[in-house]
Amino acid sequence: MAPEPRLSQAAVTARSLRKSYKDFVAVDGIDFDIQRGECFGFLGPNGAGKTTTMRMVYRAVPVSGGSLVVLGHEAGRQTADREIKRAVGVVPQEDNLDGELSVRENLEIFCRFYGLSYREARNRSSELLEFVNLSEKANAKVMELSGGMKRRALIARGLAGSPQLLVLDEPTTGLDPQARHNLWERLFALKRKQATLLLTTHYMDEAEQLCDRLVIMDKGKIVAQGKPRELIEREVTRHVVEVWHGEAAAPALPSEMQPLTRRSEALSDRLLLYVDDGEAAIAAAARHWPNLETRLRRSTLEDVFLKITGRKLDE
Amino acid sequence: MRLPRGGESVSGMNLPGDINLSMALCVWRRNFTVYRHTWVTNILPNFFEPVLFLVGMGLGLGVYVGGNMRGQDYVAFIAPGLMASAAMNGASFEASWNMYIKMYFSKLYDAYLATPAQMQDIAFGELLWGTTRALIYGAGFLVVLLGFTLAGRPILTSWWTLLVPLALALIGAIFSLMGQWYTTLINTIDLYSYYWTLFLTPMFLFSGIFFPVSDIPGGTTIAWFTPLFHGVELVRGLCQGPLELRHLGHTGYMLAVCALLLWAVPRRMRKRMVK
Numbered sequence: 001m002a003p004e005p006r007l008s009q010a011a012v013t014a015r016s017l018r019k020s021y022k023d024f025v026a027v028d029g030i031d032f033d034i035q036r037g038e039c040f041g042f043l044g045p046n047g048a049g050k051t052t053t054m055r056m057v058y059r060a061v062p063v064s065g066g067s068l069v070v071l072g073h074e075a076g077r078q079t080a081d082r083e084i085k086r087a088v089g090v091v092p093q094e095d096n097l098d099g100e101l102s103v104r105e106n107l108e109i110f111c112r113f114y115g116l117s118y119r120e121a122r123n124r125s126s127e128l129l130e131f132v133n134l135s136e137k138a139n140a141k142v143m144e145l146s147g148g149m150k151r152r153a154l155i156a157r158g159l160a161g162s163p164q165l166l167v168l169d170e171p172t173t174g175l176d177p178q179a180r181h182n183l184w185e186r187l188f189a190l191k192r193k194q195a196t197l198l199l200t201t202h203y204m205d206e207a208e209q210l211c212d213r214l215v216i217m218d219k220g221k222i223v224a225q226g227k228p229r230e231l232i233e234r235e236v237t238r239h240v241v242e243v244w245h246g247e248a249a250a251p252a253l254p255s256e257m258q259p260l261t262r263r264s265e266a267l268s269d270r271l272l273l274y275v276d277d278g279e280a281a282i283a284a285a286a287r288h289w290p291n292l293e294t295r296l297r298r299s300t301l302e303d304v305f306l307k308i309t310g311r312k313l314d315e
Numbered sequence: 316m317r318l319p320r321g322g323e324s325v326s327g328m329n330l331p332g333d334i335n336l337s338m339a340l341c342v343w344r345r346n347f348t349v350y351r352h353t354w355v356t357n358i359l360p361n362f363f364e365p366v367l368f369l370v371g372m373g374l375g376l377g378v379y380v381g382g383n384m385r386g387q388d389y390v391a392f393i394a395p396g397l398m399a400s401a402a403m404n405g406a407s408f409e410a411s412w413n414m415y416i417k418m419y420f421s422k423l424y425d426a427y428l429a430t431p432a433q434m435q436d437i438a439f440g441e442l443l444w445g446t447t448r449a450l451i452y453g454a455g456f457l458v459v460l461l462g463f464t465l466a467g468r469p470i471l472t473s474w475w476t477l478l479v480p481l482a483l484a485l486i487g488a489i490f491s492l493m494g495q496w497y498t499t500l501i502n503t504i505d506l507y508s509y510y511w512t513l514f515l516t517p518m519f520l521f522s523g524i525f526f527p528v529s530d531i532p533g534g535t536t537i538a539w540f541t542p543l544f545h546g547v548e549l550v551r552g553l554c555q556g557p558l559e560l561r562h563l564g565h566t567g568y569m570l571a572v573c574a575l576l577l578w579a580v581p582r583r584m585r586k587r588m589v590k
């Protein structure tokens with residue numbers, strides 16, 4: 001068989017991609033490339049434009065400007081859009097399962113939309129129910145499910161068409177830790193099978209674990225991008241020293257620590273020191289504040305996120 | 316689990332207006348599945364309403380009208396029109412409240428739009444379903460009329476009755492499309508009460524179901540503009556004859572309106588839902 005020519009191409013390529021609703025610009029000229037087989041993350045505060053970007057990728061809303069190529073098809077024309085929709089699975093942020101049908105019927109109807117026959121749809125639905133651990137609830141009505149079960153049903157539904165690209169908009173919101181880890185396992189399993197994943201999440205640990213590369217959006221623009229570890233090292237430092245001072249006024253940074261500290265940030269109850277040499281800095285901090293609790297930790301994506309998008313809730 | 320296998324081309328016949336028939340049939344199938352669960356609770360009120368009219372008006376009022384409805388039995392006079400109105404109601408419920416709920420409350424169409432389906436396919440699928448439902452109600456009524464006929468009432472007196480289901484489907488299609496059109500215009504579900512009280516109910520009363528429209532001044536002219544009138548005349552002609560050239564006119568009128576709306580409504584739906 002001839003080699004699949006599309007496999008070499010990027011899964012998604014966006015250039016100056018824009019989306020506006022009347023006068024309001026929700027996505028303001030963003031560029032990104034998603035490679036086949038990778039897990040690509042979109043992070044950003046509420047209203048940043050993540051869902052809008054996802055909806056453009058899976059062709060539920062028209063593009064207002066720029067160009068967008070998904071799985072080798074230029075988005076925009078009806079026939080191309082159908083081909084894209086055929087190959088993309090979607091787990092939406094909002095629950096839109098069909099409340100009048102059972103879980104199994106929900107999946108079966110979706111399978112039919114992807115061209116499966118009645119028999120194929122039945123088999124595939126059973127597989128999917130098993131995959132998300134919902135076989136016992138197959139015949140339950142959607143409203144009899146717990147919130148987390150609904151999300152799992154949505155994930156199963158997103159896989160109905162055996163997608164090449166799976167778009168997951170906050171898939172783990174509302175899941176218990178157990179279910180979250182189960183889902184991560186499943187996403188890893190999908191990745192091993194060469195599926196491309198496009199993910200948004202508000203859990204930074206999740207993004208760090210799952211995403212090969214990610215972008216951070218704010219107010220419709222991409223404000224940072226890269227591999228999680230690279231992003232951390234570039235945007236913040238390798239380590240953070242936390243100095244817990246309780247409710248008292250934040251202590252000033254002593255002069256001996258200033259060369260060690262690249263940036264400091266005062267929160268209501270602690271002082272954060274972004275440092276490259278963690279060992280030296282924690283030793284100096286412990287010497288200087290023997291009566292305060294001092295802690296050394298690795299920087300996380302959360303530090304990057306907060307630095308870039310601002311600690312709005314604290315301000 | 317097998318993965319990924321996706322990416323085969325979207326198959327299925329494409330109708331004019333880029334409507335994909337297999338996607339539309341998926342929407343139909345979903346509605347049929349729901350209907351299978353609920354038909355017992357659903358069919359009774361919808362089915363009994365026209366039967367009540369038939370019994371109440373036909374037998375009750377019929378005592379006074381007697382055989383004076385142009386020499387015809389009153390039950391026999393109103394029965395075909397009531398059948399047409401049953402079809403109208405079945406289709407109208409689907410294209411109004413039910414569709415609005417799927418558009419804005421249950422977000423079902425958002426879910427479908429993430430599949431290969433486009434909004435015009437969904438609208439067309441709903442049209443097929445609305446037509447089916449019209450056919451179910453009309454056909455149920457037809458069975459009742461058959462009973463009345465066998466019991467001696469001169470209701471179904473022509474073999475053309477066999478074509479009544481086609482007329483019912485046409486009525487279903489036209490009212491599905493008009494309901495969908497109205498649905499694309501409104502911003503709150505409460506506005507359907509206007510559709511009913513200002514449009515469907517007057518039509519029910521003045522489309523020649525209960526008395527010939529020519530008996531009120533200007534009645535014929537006004538009636539010609541309302542789709543139900545043509546439906547009533549067509550069904551009555553098929554049930555009781557005689558079929559005349561004007562029945563072709565009634566059919567042509569309804570087909571033309573359907574064609575026009577079929578061109579316009581899926582487009583409007585798309586504009587409304589895909590922004």
Ligand SMILES: Nc1ncnc2c1ncn2[C@@H]1O[C@H](COP(=O)(O)OP(=O)(O)OP(=O)(O)O)[C@@H](O)[C@H]1O
Nearest residue numbers: 021024026044045046047048049050051052053093
């Ligand atoms: N249909 C719409 N009409 C008008 N404005 C919209 C529409 N959909 C989204 N917006 C606006 O676009 C902006 C981006 O919304 P979007 O849903 O993409 O945010 P998000 O990054 O997904 O946020 P969240 O983390 O809360 O899910 C918001 O300001 C939102 O109000």
Ligand SMILES: [Mg+2]
Nearest residue numbers: 050051093169
């Ligand atoms: Mg969102």
